[in-house]
Amino acid sequence: MTRVLSIAFLTVLIVGLSVLAGETDRRIPIPDDVFYYQPAASVFGSEAAWTNPAGLGRYGVSGFQLMADYENGDYAKSWGWVLYRDRFTTAYRRIENPDGEDYKEWVAAMGMGMGNSLTVGLSYRYFRSGPGIYDNRHFWTIGLGSRGKGPWSLGAVWSNLNRGKIGGRRSAVEQQYSVSYRPSGTRLTVSADMFLSSRNSLQDAEFKYHAEYILKPGLYVNAFVDSDRNFQFGVRANLLKYFVGSRSSFDKKGHNGRTTVFVGATNHRQPSILKETKRRLTVAVSGRPAENPPRPVFGAKRTPFLDLITTIYRAADDPVIGEMLLDLRSLSLGLGQAQELREAITYFKSEGKAVICHISSPNNVAYFVASAADSILIPPVCQLRLVGLRAELTFWAGTLDKLGVQMEILRVGEYKTAAETYTRRAATEENREQVNHLLDDLYDQFVSSIADGRGLSRDSVKAIIDNGPFTSEEALEFGLVDGLCYRDRVNREFVRTMPELTFRSYQTDTLLNDSWNTAPTLAVVVAEGEIRGGQGNVSPNASGVNPASMARAFAVAKDDPGIKGIVFRVNSPGGAAIAGEQVYHSAATAAERKPFVVSMGNVAASGGYYVAMPAERIFVDPASVTGSIGIYGGKADFSGLFEKIEVGKELYTRGKYAGMLTNTRPFTDEEREKYHSHLKSFYGHFVDLVAENRNLPEDSVDCLSRGKVWTGREATVNGLADQTGGIKQALDYLAGELGFKEYRVEILPRKRPWFIAPKIPFIGSLVSILTGGHEPSEVIPASLPVSEEESVFARMPFDIDIR
Numbered sequence: 001m002t003r004v005l006s007i008a009f010l011t012v013l014i015v016g017l018s019v020l021a022g023e024t025d026r027r028i029p030i031p032d033d034v035f036y037y038q039p040a041a042s043v044f045g046s047e048a049a050w051t052n053p054a055g056l057g058r059y060g061v062s063g064f065q066l067m068a069d070y071e072n073g074d075y076a077k078s079w080g081w082v083l084y085r086d087r088f089t090t091a092y093r094r095i096e097n098p099d100g101e102d103y104k105e106w107v108a109a110m111g112m113g114m115g116n117s118l119t120v121g122l123s124y125r126y127f128r129s130g131p132g133i134y135d136n137r138h139f140w141t142i143g144l145g146s147r148g149k150g151p152w153s154l155g156a157v158w159s160n161l162n163r164g165k166i167g168g169r170r171s172a173v174e175q176q177y178s179v180s181y182r183p184s185g186t187r188l189t190v191s192a193d194m195f196l197s198s199r200n201s202l203q204d205a206e207f208k209y210h211a212e213y214i215l216k217p218g219l220y221v222n223a224f225v226d227s228d229r230n231f232q233f234g235v236r237a238n239l240l241k242y243f244v245g246s247r248s249s250f251d252k253k254g255h256n257g258r259t260t261v262f263v264g265a266t267n268h269r270q271p272s273i274l275k276e277t278k279r280r281l282t283v284a285v286s287g288r289p290a291e292n293p294p295r296p297v298f299g300a301k302r303t304p305f306l307d308l309i310t311t312i313y314r315a316a317d318d319p320v321i322g323e324m325l326l327d328l329r330s331l332s333l334g335l336g337q338a339q340e341l342r343e344a345i346t347y348f349k350s351e352g353k354a355v356i357c358h359i360s361s362p363n364n365v366a367y368f369v370a371s372a373a374d375s376i377l378i379p380p381v382c383q384l385r386l387v388g389l390r391a392e393l394t395f396w397a398g399t400l401d402k403l404g405v406q407m408e409i410l411r412v413g414e415y416k417t418a419a420e421t422y423t424r425r426a427a428t429e430e431n432r433e434q435v436n437h438l439l440d441d442l443y444d445q446f447v448s449s450i451a452d453g454r455g456l457s458r459d460s461v462k463a464i465i466d467n468g469p470f471t472s473e474e475a476l477e478f479g480l481v482d483g484l485c486y487r488d489r490v491n492r493e494f495v496r497t498m499p500e501l502t503f504r505s506y507q508t509d510t511l512l513n514d515s516w517n518t519a520p521t522l523a524v525v526v527a528e529g530e531i532r533g534g535q536g537n538v539s540p541n542a543s544g545v546n547p548a549s550m551a552r553a554f555a556v557a558k559d560d561p562g563i564k565g566i567v568f569r570v571n572s573p574g575g576a577a578i579a580g581e582q583v584y585h586s587a588a589t590a591a592e593r594k595p596f597v598v599s600m601g602n603v604a605a606s607g608g609y610y611v612a613m614p615a616e617r618i619f620v621d622p623a624s625v626t627g628s629i630g631i632y633g634g635k636a637d638f639s640g641l642f643e644k645i646e647v648g649k650e651l652y653t654r655g656k657y658a659g660m661l662t663n664t665r666p667f668t669d670e671e672r673e674k675y676h677s678h679l680k681s682f683y684g685h686f687v688d689l690v691a692e693n694r695n696l697p698e699d700s701v702d703c704l705s706r707g708k709v710w711t712g713r714e715a716t717v718n719g720l721a722d723q724t725g726g727i728k729q730a731l732d733y734l735a736g737e738l739g740f741k742e743y744r745v746e747i748l749p750r751k752r753p754w755f756i757a758p759k760i761p762f763i764g765s766l767v768s769i770l771t772g773g774h775e776p777s778e779v780i781p782a783s784l785p786v787s788e789e790e791s792v793f794a795r796m797p798f799d800i801d802i803r
Contacts, residue, residue: 027172027197028133028160030125031103033095034067034080036247036260037224037232039191039210040178041145041155044514046082046264049089049109052157052178053121054143056111060086061512063241065264067093071257082264087111100131111143115562117518119145125159133166147516153180172197186515187214217271220245228252238272241265268512269320278322280498281315281506283308285341286329291571291601292526294751303503304747305337306524306569309728311507312344316351321506322498323354326373327487331359331366334571334602335442336621336712338369340726342449345372358490362475364389368446371453377494380484384475386468389443391435397425404640408667410676412683413630416707418795434709438625441711445623454480519744520564522731523557525550525590526747527568530795531575531583531607545572545611547582553748554590563746565595565734568615569727574607574795577631577682581610584689588614595737599730600624600721605709607794609720610686613693619730620712620721627720629690630707631683633675633792638663682792694719 038044040052046065048055062085069078080093088110095103109123125139140161146154155178163170175198180191189212196205210224218238225231229252236245243266248259269276285308293302315321326345333341345355349372357373359366362384370376378384400407400422409419417431427435451461464480475481485493491500501509529544557566568587574580590596591614598604598615605628612618620626642649642664653659660671667675687705691698696719704710704718715721723729735743 027174027199028137028139028164028166030139030159030174031095033078033103033258034069034093034260035091036067036234036262037208037210039155039180039193039208040143040157040176041153041193042178042180042189042191042212042514043155045266046084046089046091048111048121049082049084049091049107049123052143052145052155052176053089053109053111053123053141054119054145054155054157056084056087056089056109056121057113057119057145058111059512061266061268062086063264063266065262067260067262070259070261075261078258097131101129101135103130103134104128105130109141117146117148121145137164138162139164147518149517151182151516153516154178155180172199174198182516186513188212216273218273222247238270239274240272240276241267241269243270266512267508269509270512276320278498279320279501280323280325280495281321281501281503282325282327283312283503284327284329285331288332288334289337291528291569292747292749292751303507305340306727306745306747307507309340309344309726310731310745311503312341312348313728315506316344316348316353321353321501323356323496324348325490325495325500326355326357326370327360328357328366328370329360331361331363331369333365333369335365335368335446335623336600336602336625336726338365339445339449339621339623340728341369342372342453343726344728345369349374356490356495358485358487360487362386364446367480368449371450373453375482375494376480377483377485377490378472378475378481379486380472382472384468384470384472384480386465386470386480388465388468389439389446391439393427393431393435394421395425395427396422404638404642404644406637406640406666407634408637408672409632409634410672410679411630411632411707412676412679413705413707415709416628416630416632418793419632419634438709438711441714442623445711445713519742520735520738520740521560521562521746522565522567522734522743523560523563524567524569524727524731524745524747525553525557525587526571526749527583527608527611528571528601531572531580531611533576533579545575545579545583547579547586549749550583551586553750554586556748556750558590558593563594564738564740564743566590566597567727567730567734568596568598568612569601569730570598570604570608570612571601572608572611573603573605573625574610574628575793577607577633577792577794580607580794583611584613587611591615595734597730597734599725599727600626600712601727605795606630610689610794613689615693617723617733618721619723619725619727619733620715621726622711622713622724624712624715625709626712626715627704627708627710628795629686629701629705631679631686631792631794633679635661635667636663637666639665679792682794686794690720 035050038047038051043051043055046063065082067080068076077096078094080091082089082091091107093105097103104127106126106128107123109121111119111121113119121143123141127134127137129135139159141157141159142161143157144155157176159174160171161173163173176193176195178191178193180189182189191210193208194205206227208224208226210222212220212222214220220236223231223233230250232247232249234245234247236243244263246259246261249257251257289303289305289308291305293304295301315324349355355373356375356377357370358377359370360379362378362382364386367384367386407422409423411419414430415434417428420428420431447458447461451458464478470480472484476484483494527545527550532544532546557563596614596616598612598618600618600620601624603625604612605626609626609629649664651659651662651664657671657674660675687698687701690696691701704720710718710720712721713724716724731745
């Protein structure tokens with residue numbers, strides 16, 4: 001479709017320009033000195049500034065280029081330069097004119113992409129001085145470029161669109177149409193360009209035929225011949241981020257007219273004839289990286305968890321990266337995400353590269369991650385808090401009784417114990433059973449991973465944990481760490497002499513290449529946090545999982561032809577049941593259009609498991625918490641509180657069940673039975689949905705349900721999930737099913753605020769004091785039934801937080 005639109009746009013523009021030109025009698029040929037020729041269809045790099053500005057729309061790089069002509073034994077009488085940043089370029093050249101005033105020209109150009117295959121560009125040329133008609137002359141230029149997946153590339157350039165007057169008459173629009181072809185890969189490119197003005201017919205057109213051949217990565221030779229048999233020959237060599245080269249022009253008798261020599265640099269790596277020096281990648285991870293953080297137009301941008309993982313995998317395969325320094329600062333990852341980070345570290349090591357890990361605040365999860373590294377360093381004065389796992393349940397019934405609030409919450413499934421938080425003063429046996437079951441499995445994974453990473457037996461690790469925490473000196477003495485060092489001294493004392501490359505720099509330090517094949521795109525649609533109800537124009541930057549925002553994300557993923565498949569990344573404990581059904585519907589609609597797999601993060605339970613049902617395949621971390629197939633709901637009865645604070649309430653209804661969800665009185669027996677029947681209906685639908693999508697018998701699903709919680713590795717055994725693995729494994733699987741070796745990723749929903757307001761310390765401290773050091777959402781969860789709109793919930797009974 002994009003190619004068809006491109007051709008249609010070209011046709012309309014050509015006809016329009018021809019009509020616009022009218023009768024003209026003068027042409028203004030632009031001198032070609034200093035700026036050497038490149039085909040408009042295949043131009044790559046800074047040359048696009050003067051050849052075809054649309055070429056700037058393909059490569060967001062920065063750099064410079066200097067040029068000078070060598071003619072008749074003299075250098076630098078004609079010279080020029082180019083500066084480019086991202087897709088904007090400015091250039092200058094001075095051309096010697098022995099017969100009069102020299103040409104002095106400025107060029108400003110920009111380009112942008114319009115979809116996967118079309119680019120457009122605009123440039124402005126200004127001859128500040130020059131002989132005759134070139135003095136104080138302006139030129140506006142539009143360029144187009146179109147590339148598909150095949151070996152063909154098209155380009156078109158229209159110059160002098162302003163058609164400045166000469167002797168009172170409009171000058172001609174200069175036109176250039178170009179086609180390039182690559183018969184086999186990128187090694188050989190052949191091109192043909194046609195030049196004519198708007199006053200010429202096709203028989204008056206001039207042609208240039210160009211070829212470029214890559215002798216070896218980073219070494220290029222090129223040549224062209226025109227209609228008059230004038231020709232040019234050139235060579236270019238890339239020297240890491242620098243490049244040098246020359247182009248020599250000859251007439252048809254072989255006489256050398258001029259030679260342009262050039263030198264430049266780019267901020268991206270490029271194929272080079274020189275071998276690059278090994279570098280050390282420094283990766284700093286702090287707090288809990290979000291799956292899809294807002295990325296403001298202005299201000300600091302947080303790194304999504306996916307980018308952290310995929311960048312480490314890319315560095316493992318990059319021959320330039322020799323080792324990695326992992327800097328963990330107050331890490332608070334969930335155990336599932338921590339396993340994915342450990343897996344990335346393990347892959348990095350499997351490529352024969354060392355990993356040194358420094359932990360600024362050594363806690364359980366940080367040590368769990370660091371145990372995959374070759375060496376662990378901690379500060380000389382600190383405490384290694386390797387103490388194992390714990391779970392805490394909070395019960396509010398006693399407090400609510402004192403306030404005069406009664407929570408009437410019904411459930412389906414004896415293990416659907418979330419309601420106990422508000423209805424009991426202590427846990428039921430079922431609740432204690434599943435908490436202990438979950439802790440046993442997670443602790444086993446925790447111990448086994450540390451034992452494997454440090455070369456210890458499981459019993460030894462358990463004994464070590466039972467004797468924690470440790471001072472830094474004790475940790476070193478017992479072999480738990482390999483050195484004591486402050487972070488600012490790591491480079492001097494514990495790593496090899498190697499140039500350092502920060503994570504941020506490496507993310508943009510991609511290999512610059514001129515491949516015409518755009519890597520296919522896979523969408524990662526992220527559902528992170530509580531599933532919340534409510535419709536309407538909800539900001540995509542809002543926290544939690546909102547049906548409206550998710551619907552927009554799935555619409556983009558399924559309707560964009562450039563997106564070939566969808567990975568649904570679920571990191572949610574569930575929440576409002578009806579909202580979860582709406583998210584499920586959006587996901588199922590997208591799954592009908594595109595290949596669709598699910599990757600579960602730290603938790604994808606209850607409603608978080610429900611929304612994953614459209615998946616062709618479910619990937620789960622071994623420590624992910626999933627299952628919890630069950631329903632609960634009810635209401636809060638504030639009548640006792642109203643009485644205590646002397647608030648009068650009177651209820652008037654029309655309809656037997658109109659007052660069922662009022663908070664001014666408890667359920668009647670009939671209302672309670674009616675409400676519970678709806679919960680059972682929701683539960684039955686949940687079980688049927690799982691049975692159908694997971695291809696399991698309903699009685700088997702019922703045995704796995706009733707609110708029971710499972711770890712990821714248990715889920716792959718009992719059929720609730722298909723395969724252990726993180727987001728990278730899910731992406732690789734989907735790409736493999738689609739036949740891709742390389743791919744790019746787009747994270748949805750798009751969160752692009754203009755800026756993010758800074759946190760105010762005073763307000764943050766006040767909230768912390770009022771909530772006992774917890775976030776408000778931890779004290780009063782979104783899944784507390786206090787409104788009629790959200791009274792039915794599919795949520796796991798507790799949150800897992802490993803520190």
